[in-house]
Amino acid sequence: MNMQERLAAARGDVEADLVLRGGRLINVFSGAIEETDIVIAGENIVGFGSGYPAREVHDLDGAFVAPGLIDAHVHIESSLCTVPQFARAVVPHGTTTVITDPHEIANVLGLDGIRYMLETAKYGPLTVYVNVPSCVPATAMETTGARLEAEDIADLRHNPWVLGLAEVMNYPGVISGDEGVLAKLAAFHGRPVDGHAPGVSGRALNAYASAGIGSDHECTTVAEALEKLRRGLFILIREATNAHNLQTLLPLITPATSRRICLCTDDRQPADLLDLGGIDYMIRRALQAGIPPVTAFQMATLNPCEWFGLHDRGAVAPGRRG
Secondary structure, eight states, X not given: OOHHHHHHHHHTSSXXXXXXXXXXXXXXXXXXXXXXXXXXXXXXXXXXXSXXXXXXXXXXXXXXXXXXXXXXXXXXXXXXXXXXXXXXXXXXGTEEEEEEOOHHHHHHHTHHHHHHHHHHTTTSSSEEEEEEOSOBSSSTTOOOSOOBOHHHHGGGGGSTTEEEEEEEOOHHHHHHTOHXXXXXXXXXXXXXXXXXXXXXXXXXXXXXXXXXXXXXXXXOSHHHXXXXXXXXXXXXXXXXXXXBOHHHHGGGOOTTTXXXXXXXXXXXXXXXXXXXXXXXHHHHHHHHTTOOHHHHHHHTTHHHHHHHTOTTSSSOSTTOOO
16 A cells, blocks of 8 residues: 555545544554544554444454554573564464564574574564674583684674664674774674663763664663663663573562663563463563553663664554554
């Protein structure tokens, strides 16, 4: 469907493809839950409101409508699944987009591993964006199947499914100005660069943030997360199989800070994904702790979109995919 056709449907001049009638929309822009009809044409939402003509009308009977959930940082390999099998586990729980760091398969197969992840993600129900691994191998002490330098990964920035540079685990190298690390940062200048800086604070944190790194998912205390947030970093609260940070960091979530916080699962194994869920589990835990419902959904939808520049999703609103 082209733009002219979408605009005609938005004006109500032609039939839309689908109207979802009588839903309660979780509006992550206004912070309110609104009763409205939702109008869809092609792959996009084109409007709200009653009276729109449509080829198909589905009565929601007061059901809630939320944007698709987004996992802001995940290693799909940690699920011990291929991308299609991983999608089968998370899509039924409401996750429609993930930002994955394939550093584990890259450690073994190098660029071929990254290309494999991109290829197997095509045409599935889950949208998979890749952040290019920044540390292959993870440390100089490892003996792995591959080594990736800046010149090896630079061309990947031109792939439309590549967003930026994945967690920069070599934080001592960033802080000290290691030339190899700085070359990788330069190769992805202007793109999102995820951080990995456990326990880094003070002047060292100033240096780390000065390098252009914009997020961190390694915070284990509110004080650590708040210091990083004050330096301008997005805080990705993690609830993995082997690292449980959500409960500890819930007090970080306030009206003043919540729009700079995202949710991620990082490394989550099949039993947890199937029995508990992923991002949906984190939302339920947040709601049980008294976090306002719209705030909980913002952290799993709109906030990661703003960090990664994904302006076609993250909200149910005209022009978006939801």
